[in-house]
Amino acid sequence: MENRKRYGVSSESGSRTDGARSDFKKKQKYFAKPNFEKSSKPDIVFGVQSVLETLKGPKEIEKILIQREFGHAEVEKLAKERDLPVQRVPLEKLNRITMKNHQGVIAFVSAVNYAKTSNVIADIFEKGEVPLLLVLDRITDVRNFGAIARTAECSGVHAIIVASRGAAQINADAMKTSSGALNYLPVCRENSLSQVLDELKQSGIQIVACTEKATEQLYSIDFTVPTAILMGSEEDGISENLLEQADHATKIPMVGKIGSLNVSVATGVILYEVVRQRI
Incomplete structure (x- = not known):
């Protein structure tokens, strides 16, 4: 009985006493709910044709990821002409970026236009x-x-x-x-x-x-x-x-x-x- 009272539990119902419940509510209002802000998704273009069109257009591209097991000659040629980084990566890495039909090619598009x-x-x-x-x-x-x-x-x-x-x-x-x-x-x-x-x-x-x-x-x-x-x-x-x-x-x-x-x-x-x- 003494132990039950010490920890704020009534002997009759096994619930918190009114005093303990009141203390709990007082403490509760001092703790805000955590606000975990998700980071923004990267700006990406995926799929062979979409990446090719982006390479031909005015948008700035940070880098291109290509599935290690396959080659995309035209993508690589255009990337080389624009002196863009190309990385060969496993399929799993591409799938972690997007599960949509990327066809083994993903381009990261820059949020800014670069100056000389x-x-x-x-x-x-x-x-x-x-x-x-x-x-x-x-x-x-x-x-x-x-x-x-x-x-x-x-x-x-x-x-x-x-x-x-x-x-x-x-x-x-x-x-x-x-x-x-x-x-x-x-x-x-x-x-x-x-x-x-x-x-x-x-x-x-x-x-x-x-x-x-x-x-x-x-x-x-x-x-x-x-x-x-x-x-x-x-x-x-x-x-x-x-x-x-x-x-x-x-x-x-x-x-x-x-x-x-x-x-x-x-x-x-x-x-x-x-x-x-x-x-």
Whole structure:
């Protein structure tokens, strides 16, 4: 009897006592129901004829998946002409993306139209503005990319430059995470970031690499001159060959026990140092 009372159960009915039920209701109102938001489905085109028509049209394509056991010569030919990544994958992977009649071919369509870096640079100088560009080396997390794009647009970046391979797919999730910033901020997709950095330097734009391996502090860099900021992968930072091309390698001062920041946060820190100096 004593134990039953202690746990709020009546001896007569085995139910909660009024006091326990009241306490339970009071606690219950402080707990909201979880709201698990589903990520957006990727923008895809599937089926041989649909993919072929998309390849012939103006839409930007991120990549094409082809069933490993089969070849689609015309799809591969057009993809090669447009220099698009093609991956051969098992049937199971295609079926995980869609169970509809994909005929062994799926194309991922980009949510944005890409710009050419050379055109963007020419436009910036024509307007008499001081270039501020953001070069992303192998940023693969879609939400990180979206968050970076949002900060970049807010801080006056003229364009984001990514590689055609090994970069995050710019889909509906990226668009949503950017809060629509990708509607206003040009994205340039180039085959070789190394070649792009050379072209930027020839245009009088300094390359500033943000890396924890650097010895130069962020606040010692002059950002009032034409600048391209180079940010690296979430996993292993900036590729060595790109790091060697940088005019400056700089790091964000860290005073805590954790040695690094999330790449989207680090990008925000460095971009707003640029804003501070330029304003």
